[in-house]
């Protein structure tokens with residue numbers, strides 16, 4: 001990864017979360033199978049991680065498989081899982097050497113044992129890094145995450161570790177897969193679709209939503225910069241008023 005700073009861009013956001021969308025349409029436009037689009041999508045992930053580093057982003061969260069993506073054909077699910085395995089295995093060394101700390105968000109209980117081991121390995125092997133925090137949301141759903149968080153809180157209340165009347169927003173935040181990370185400043189979605197699709201429901205309460213028309217496999221650092229420019233023009237009021 002080259003180290004260059006983006007002087008032209010004011011107040012870079014700390015945390016950018018991306019709904020990587022449009023692999024299927026990208027492939028269809030080329031009369032190729034959807035898996036071909038997903039393979040090209042992995043190249044875009046590599047460009048995106050590098051761009052995040054170049055642009056001084058601290059936290060990058062990418063949505064790679066949702067709890068609803070289980071509704072897709074078995075062959076496509078297998079292709080997506082194979083790509084995830086491949087990415088983690090092949091890229092761990094480079095990520096580690098580039099100061100990237102990888103964490104996988106999402107439910108693990110129903111994943112295969114070898115997949116869980118891969119996830120734990122990549123997290124352990126990069127745990128001392130702090131240049132860029134890369135979160136990969138895999139088998140992730142915002143409602144699933146909240147459901148697990150509430151169960152965790154209920155267990156604490158039941159055991160007496162937490163008093164029912166003391167439950168705070170930060171107690172909920174700290175039960176989430178993103179515990180102790182800042183909320184995303186930007187939620188960026190490619191492919192023009194304007195919805196959250198169950199991504200970071202709690203954390204995106206005050207994120208700026210940016211939609212780009214590019215399909216994910218075509219995503220480059222220029223698109224990342226475009227999103228940052230759009231963000232820089234937004235006025236973040238967070239419930240306050242201009243006085």
Ligand code: IPE
Nearest residue numbers: 020021022023024025026064
């Ligand atoms: C995003 O591309 C990748 C995943 C959701 C895993 P899609 O596969 O959703 O592509 P489109 O939206 O059908 O074009």
Ligand code: IPE
Nearest residue numbers: 019020021063064065066197
């Ligand atoms: C959201 O994209 C999930 C990921 C990018 C992993 P989808 O393509 O699955 O979302 P919908 O179905 O268009 O809402």
Ligand code: MG
Nearest residue numbers: 021022023024
């Ligand atoms: Mg899609």
